[in-house]
């Protein structure tokens with residue numbers, strides 16, 4: 001059930017090799033992390049606090065100055081690949097001086113410069129609607145709850161129709177029912193626009209519901225991530241939560257966590 005990271009950089013999808021970061025003033029380096037995600041697959045990333053999940057996402061998004069190792073997409077360094085990247089950072093990353101709609105149209109203006117004003121506004125309205133917050137289009141982030149801001153950030157990431165989706169605990173601030181509804185919505189969106197995705201979560205059930213691959217990261221410096229192929233992803237989204245395979249996978253992932261952490 002576990003898969004290994006091939007030595008050669010694959011021609012498609014995301015490949016991370018020997019990813020290591022030395023933060024100034026921090027004795028131990030973060031990593032090394034190695035991962036491989038086929039094009040159009042979701043990789044759930046689960047790991048103990050401080051193991052480097054957000055650091056990896058920031059590096060993949062081009063927001064980290066220096067790191068060792070390589071992050072490749074489509075067989076070439078991600079930085080020069082021209083891939084459109086949709087990022088949902090842990091702090092949502094919304095521009096506080098822009099409304100929900102303008103946060104999305106501004107990002108679209110950068111990532112998809114060919115789109116006209118009307119197309120951008122229509123895309124913003126559609127994706128805010130799909131995330132269940134269409135009525136918040138004119139609202140500023142300071143006047144939204146954390147969960148609402150998270151949903152705007154997810155809507156913005158999907159609106160870009162990205163090649164690579166990077167999500168850092170995107171549903172952590174939501175109540176259980178809204179979270180379940182948005183997990184289903186996330187899968188439906190992803191099936192319509194199957195971006196290669198890294199989905200960081202601390203929730204084992206969420207990792208299993210969403211990921212075709214589950215990367216269980218060890219504490220920093222304690223070896224390589226374990227990559228698990230997830231048979232649950234072969235089931236229809238509506239059947240996943242209640243299937244026997246799901247419960248079996250829950251045991252497998254928890255055992256991997258117990259062994260690695």
Ligand SMILES: Nc1ncnc2c1ncn2[C@@H]1O[C@H](COP(=O)(O)OP(=O)(O)OP(=O)(O)O)[C@@H](O)[C@H]1O
Pocket residue numbers: 023024026030047048049050051052053054055056
């Ligand atoms: N800018 C920084 N300067 C110094 N150390 C940092 C910086 N950013 C992160 N770190 C350290 O690097 C390590 C990895 O941090 P990171 O945020 O990537 O972990 P994480 O796995 O995402 O954690 P969590 O699950 O708590 O969000 C932590 O020990 C953190 O303290």
